Amino acid sequence: MKFSIKKTTWNADEAALKQVREAVFIKEQRVPAELEWDDQDQDSVHFLALDEANTPIGCIRLMPNGQISRLSVLEQHRNGGIGKALLLAASQEAKAMDMKEIFLHAQTHATSFYEAAGFTVTGGIFLEADIPHRQMFKQL
Numbered sequence: 213m214k215f216s217i218k219k220t221t222w223n224a225d226e227a228a229l230k231q232v233r234e235a236v237f238i239k240e241q242r243v244p245a246e247l248e249w250d251d252q253d254q255d256s257v258h259f260l261a262l263d264e265a266n267t268p269i270g271c272i273r274l275m276p277n278g279q280i281s282r283l284s285v286l287e288q289h290r291n292g293g294i295g296k297a298l299l300l301a302a303s304q305e306a307k308a309m310d311m312k313e314i315f316l317h318a319q320t321h322a323t324s325f326y327e328a329a330g331f332t333v334t335g336g337i338f339l340e341a342d343i344p345h346r347q348m349f350k351q352l
């Protein structure tokens with residue numbers, strides 16, 4: 213399937229970003245809404261994945277401290293390279309911003325996905341929104 217990646221801001225695309233994250237994190241993964249929506253969105257760089265009709269199908273954000281988070285792809289669009297492309301876009305943006313290292317909190321089921329993109333696990337398993345996570349980092 214053809215898709216495109218759009219760099220954006222919370223102000224410009226709040227509704228589209230919310231649509232994807234509501235479907236994936238709040239509905240599918242049962243993350244409480246009060247944990248999903250934090251005070252980082254306004255200051256983050258966001259990327260949206262769009263299908264050929266410009267419908268939002270995935271997203272990711274890069275926070276000012278170098279943390280990548282909220283990577284999500286709608287269930288029916290998975291395994292088509294969209295997650296990988298979003299992660300690459302956020303990593304390239306961090307490099308362009310002269311960040312030396314980026315990190316993320318990976319859900320444990322996804323650590324091999326991030327390892328394939330050059331991230332390394334540091335430390336043990338911890339819970340966020342009741343979901344087991346591990347911290348991972350990548351030197352740029």
Ligand SMILES: CC(C)(COP(=O)(O)OP(=O)(O)OC[C@H]1O[C@@H](n2cnc3c(N)ncnc32)[C@H](O)[C@@H]1OP(=O)(O)O)[C@@H](O)C(=O)NCCC(=O)NCCS
Nearest residue numbers: 283284285290291292293294295296318319321322324325
């Ligand atoms: C994790 C997620 C973003 C991956 O998105 P995706 O578009 O399906 O991933 P891609 O198609 O780009 O996958 C790239 C590669 O990783 C592999 N992969 C995909 N999901 C994986 C997973 N959960 N675990 C391990 N490998 C995975 C793919 O097989 C593919 O391998 P290949 O390059 O050898 O073909 C998506 O499954 C998702 O939104 N999950 C729910 C939300 C979530 O868990 N987000 C992560 C929070 S840390």
